[in-house]
Amino acid sequence: MPFRPLNSRMVEATVVPGQRLFSQRGAMLAYKGDVSFTPSITGGQGGVLGMIGRRVANEATPLMTVEGSGTVMFGHGGHHVHVVELAGETLYVEADRLLAFDGSLQQGTMFMGSQGGVMGMVRGQVTGQGLFTTTLKGRGAVAVMAHGGVIELPIRSGRPVHVDPQAYVAHRGDVRSKLSTAIGWREMVGRGSGEAFQLELSGEGTVYVQASEEKL
Amino acid sequence: MAQFRLQGSKVLAVDLTGDAVKAKNGSMVAYEGDMTFKKMSGGGDGLRGMVTRRLTGEQMEVMEVKGHGTCYFADRATEINLVSLRGETLYVEASNLLAADSSLRTGTTFTGLRGASQGNGLFTTTVEGSGQAAIMSDGTAIVLRVTPSTPLQVDPGAYIAHTGKLKQHFQSGVNFRTFIGEGSGEAFQIRFEGEGLVYVQPSERTTFGGDV
Numbered sequence A: 001m002p003f004r005p006l007n008s009r010m011v012e013a014t015v016v017p018g019q020r021l022f023s024q025r026g027a028m029l030a031y032k033g034d035v036s037f038t039p040s041i042t043g044g045q046g047g048v049l050g051m052i053g054r055r056v057a058n059e060a061t062p063l064m065t066v067e068g069s070g071t072v073m074f075g076h077g078g079h080h081v082h083v084v085e086l087a088g089e090t091l092y093v094e095a096d097r098l099l100a101f102d103g104s105l106q107q108g109t110m111f112m113g114s115q116g117g118v119m120g121m122v123r124g125q126v127t128g129q130g131l132f133t134t135t136l137k138g139r140g141a142v143a144v145m146a147h148g149g150v151i152e153l154p155i156r157s158g159r160p161v162h163v164d165p166q167a168y169v170a171h172r173g174d175v176r177s178k179l180s181t182a183i184g185w186r187e188m189v190g191r192g193s194g195e196a197f198q199l200e201l202s203g204e205g206t207v208y209v210q211a212s213e214e215k216l
Numbered sequence B: 001m002a003q004f005r006l007q008g009s010k011v012l013a014v015d016l017t018g019d020a021v022k023a024k025n026g027s028m029v030a031y032e033g034d035m036t037f038k039k040m041s042g043g044g045d046g047l048r049g050m051v052t053r054r055l056t057g058e059q060m061e062v063m064e065v066k067g068h069g070t071c072y073f074a075d076r077a078t079e080i081n082l083v084s085l086r087g088e089t090l091y092v093e094a095s096n097l098l099a100a101d102s103s104l105r106t107g108t109t110f111t112g113l114r115g116a117s118q119g120n121g122l123f124t125t126t127v128e129g130s131g132q133a134a135i136m137s138d139g140t141a142i143v144l145r146v147t148p149s150t151p152l153q154v155d156p157g158a159y160i161a162h163t164g165k166l167k168q169h170f171q172s173g174v175n176f177r178t179f180i181g182e183g184s185g186e187a188f189q190i191r192f193e194g195e196g197l198v199y200v201q202p203s204e205r206t207t208f209g210g211d212v
Helices: A046-057 A116-128 B044-058 B111-118
Strands: A005-006 A011-017 A021-024 A029-042 A063-074 A080-093 A098-102 A106-111 A133-148 A148-156 A160-165 A168-181 A199-212 B003-007 B010-022 B026-040 B062-073 B081-091 B097-101 B103-109 B123-137 B142-146 B153-155 B158-172 B188-201
Touching: A005 A080, A011 A029, A011 A098, A029 B111, A029 B158, A063 A098, A080 A199, A133 A168, A133 A199, A148 A168, A148 B026, A160 B097, A199 B026, B003 B081, B044 B062, B123 B158, B142 B153
Parallel strands: none
Antiparallel strands: A005 A011, A011 A063, A021 A063, A021 A098, A029 A063, A080 A133, A080 A168, A098 A133, A106 A133, A148 A199, A160 A199, A160 B026, A168 A199, B003 B010, B010 B062, B010 B097, B026 B062, B081 B123, B081 B158, B097 B123, B103 B123, B142 B188, B153 B188, B158 B188
16 A cells, blocks of 8 residues: 555655656655656556557646655645555546555546447537546556645445536446436526536445536 | 534534425435435525526525435535524625524525625625524634623635624725735725624635735
8 A cells, every 4th residue: 555645635655766756747655765756758557659649638647757765745736645555446536646656556547438439529628527537447546636625535335326417526336327417497597506417326336426516 | 403513623513303405405415214315496495595596696596405304515615604593693605604594584684795806796695593504604713792891803805704793895905015015915895893703714605805
């Protein structure tokens, strides 16, 4: 378990030789021991092809590799940090919300259209996720940033969870998401309740929701 | 009756079993079960309330949430405080009210000179009846008890709400220093007398009184 929360906005990671960490560039606050920070030109894993993939997908955030032995403290922009432990599942998260993650996790990008075709692409646009989102798969921990605290809501089959697209942070597990609309005549005449679009998540897994409708 | 509980300090969870709650427009962040959201024009006080709110500038964008399941509310990561009302009246700024049981009546009331100094107008919102309400504060709010023998002075910018039988008046400590620009920044206070509770936030709104 490499990430340990120090307070709600800072995490501490232990780095041991032979184990890499990736973190958002510039997110290091302090470190102890002998640790080196190398800007990752390719922005993560997968070599040059992976880099091109992320550039095209607009999911390329400047990352750096953290190696050596010691402890490193991470934090960024005063945002709340939430540590997610993965045990073989896949975490779906926007690249700019990633603070740091285990180097052992497999990084990838997912096309929103691959879940629900055109509606998936529309969903990406509405939620501000764009056409692509980042996936992390494997065993390890991820530190995710959110505005305000994060609550975890379990998703069980037959019990879908609806989330405000602006408050959605990330989700994991075998979850299908779908944009549900509740547009009636009230929205048309500008008297909407402000909840016209919702993200419907169904399947088995967990969704992370932030206590705010603000983007990072 | 809708059951209010806090999930952390910034998220309000409301368990609904076919009943309804009033909440600030657009403050839902997630829900489980079946919910419908309907905007209530004019703060849900009917036509008369709608006109009053327009005239007094205490406009609330309120929606009615109805259904079965759990609904989660949050607004710009502000701290949330639960208030249980048993027949009393809660006085709160419309912008600080997050949600209220639908059995509670909301209205507007004249606050006098205090409102103008607080930077939130001459009117405030009242919530009365029996049930729960959730109010928002910038930072964790403290609740101060006022008794007849211990009146309380509050900075107008830090005041968010109060309950109980309280008389309030405005007091100023303006002296010659204030006029030569050497004021302490505490020229105005609201004084509460009587019996009740006052909610104070650890942050100050920008007010006219705060500048002098």
